[in-house]
Amino acid sequence: MAALRALGWGLFFLAIWELLARVSAQDVLLSGPSDIAVHISGNVGLLARATLETSINAMWGFVWGNLGAVLLGAVIMLVPRSERTLLALALLVFCVPLIASGPILRVLFGTGTGPQVTLGALAVYYTTLLTFLIGLRSVSQNWTDLMRIYGRGALSTLIRVRARASLPYLFVGLQISAPAAFLGAMIGEFTGAERGLGVLTLRAMRGLDTDATWTLALVAALIAMAAYTVLGWLGQRVVGYRPVVLLSAPASSGPRTPWAALAEIGFIVFLVLILWQASMDVFELNRFFAKRPGDVWTFVMEPQNRSTLLSALGETLAFAAPGYVAGLALGAGLAVLLVLSPRLSTAAMPVAVALRAVPIITTAPLLVLAFGRGLVGTMVVVAVMIFFPTFVACQQGLRQTPGQIVDVFRSYGAGRWHVLRAAQVPAMLPAFFASARMAVPAALLAVTTVEWLATGKGIGVLMAMTASTSNYNMLWSCVVVLAIVATAVYGIVAGIERAVLRIYASEQVT
């Protein structure tokens, strides 16, 4: 019965789509299902080869990126003092845009698939790391106390208690990262790859081949959905139980003095500068395009460069902030909506995965056409680009609501809204804040992409200009500015998070 209904909805959706494509005067922007079917039947071999190529690269990126995330998470649990430093480094690496990393990857890897795999890995490690960390912490204090009483150390606790507790969250991380890895591998092909879906997408868009563009978007979306579904199924099979989250007393972390905080920031900055300089020196990357900290410092010391940079930053932030808030609201709102009305889930979930999996260069023109090149258009595109991890993480958070608590509410006859407000939303908060943090760099990267594609303002344009001006000093200064802003906003969000979680989910506050 349910399957029949899903089929019915699917057919209805296809019919609407076909109708829209038929009546739309803008037939260069929209292709219907029948056009796509014709295109596929005429290009089976080409599409299959490209799909295989991109999928293999995405899979390796997925493996490496998530492996890295799991290792980093384990190190953080074993050496808690390293947490801030490692998370800061992870955030900063995530902040480097493709326009800066692309040439470096291509020079390092040559003509192989290295850049695509690396981009795939970079697209996933950060979101997995943050979700995995929540999982590692979602342990009742009774358990950690018990381990301590038996004289077991951090490693033992990690393997016997935390690893198990982290599984549901780890699988959420893996699920979120599947579409991201695919998209990363596709975008990685923009660095000069010979084949793959990303290469074909570029060709189709420039060739005004709307049917091909939509076919490629559909293929990308279907693969991402399949990976997402398989991982979800696998997660349920592997985890097989509903983890019980028990609320416990706040861990007593000593108050940090402002001086200690300042010293820590100083240490991280120092470390970043050393790593930046050293990694470029070790690989002997040419100073022409791989700028060192000293080059950027000299560049931004020029008042004229600084003012160009700062005014562009102002334009970027004015667009990024509303997009960021809208993306988070959209993600969390959709998750809550699906809890209130689970039936919508069958329709909403594929759309959400598809929006995430289709490269922004395909969707952005449509969104820009619909919402304009101004604030609203930018906001919508940024929101679409970042809402997905928030949505999935919040959904998982909502599911984690301890069953006993919901039962208590139910037995007193509390309504859906009441349960939501008093039990489910508080249970969702750790996941929500984790995604709010991971959305910070994502929102900045998203807004710079939109600036380059549609608004022609801000940091995104300064960076895009590098292609013709070779002004890599400006590019790397933009990277530094974005990294500083991302870290600062991340810090602010983390501060709010601590204040809120101290009340609602104290096991997460270390």
Added chain:
Amino acid sequence: MTQPAHLTRRFFLQTSAAAGMATAAAGVPAFAATSVNFQLSWLHSVQFGGSYIAASKGYWSDLGLDVSLSQGGPNAPVEPPVVSGTALVGISAADYTAAAVAQGAPFKIIAVAMQKNPFAIASLAGNPVNTPADLIGKRIGMAVANTPVLQALCTLNDIDINDIDIVPTQYDPAPLVSGQVDCLLCWETDLPVAMTVQGVDNTTMLMADHGYALHSQTYIATEDALANRRADLVALLKGEVMGWNDYLADTDAAAALAVEMFPDAGLDLEAQKLQAARQVPLMFSDLTAENGFGWFTDETVASNIETLALLGQDVSADLWDRSLLEEVHG
């Protein structure tokens, strides 16, 4: 994790087979070939048709070179691999090269494939832009990064750029066809060709016909390569010249070769044929008929320097170095 590129492998087989035949006849040992990386400026297409001919007919392997053609892409700028030495030669344009030199890259322009700049204003036949004056009051879709190009065209033709409404778009014909803009700043040989092939009646105004004199698809190499790898550079250019001469003789064959060599690139034969034909007037002129493919003179360099000045770039004639071409054609 990294697998050898299919293309390179095929190239190797093709070129080594050709080299084997050539050297069997000439009696020269086959293992002497020098590996060289040639960085193209964009995705594979007949835009680089002459190079494909040189590769497939074994012109380079006859000259002792094993050339890998690396394609470009939106995030694959040409300058970094050439500066780093991972590519011996790159395809650039005079303005890009001048900017890179101003940023400290030791580049020289050693040959010029496009004598006429390919930048054009494309518009729909129903609302055409045929002269620069037609731009007034129109909405033009372009990358904001190209504003200096439009500014130069305006200065050359006494037009106030503020009378034109610049709409930032991605490099795609869709905004024009869907009516979001009235015209596009694009290449003569890509977006207009796509529109024609898709049955959209369009017209183009070549900027080069209105004073915008700027060499494009230029061959660049570092000063270090010019000093230490002259023989390889000369051989590479020789192969290019032979390939492009064949291209001129039969552009349809060049288009078919591009489609055949890159089955995974999604190339459309009709579009490639049209693009190949449209490239001819940009690449071949009386100058090249007289002196050979890739040629430039003090006069063409001087007019380039004037255009570059309009783009805000102060360049001397030292940016160009014709000595290799003179060896090639000499």
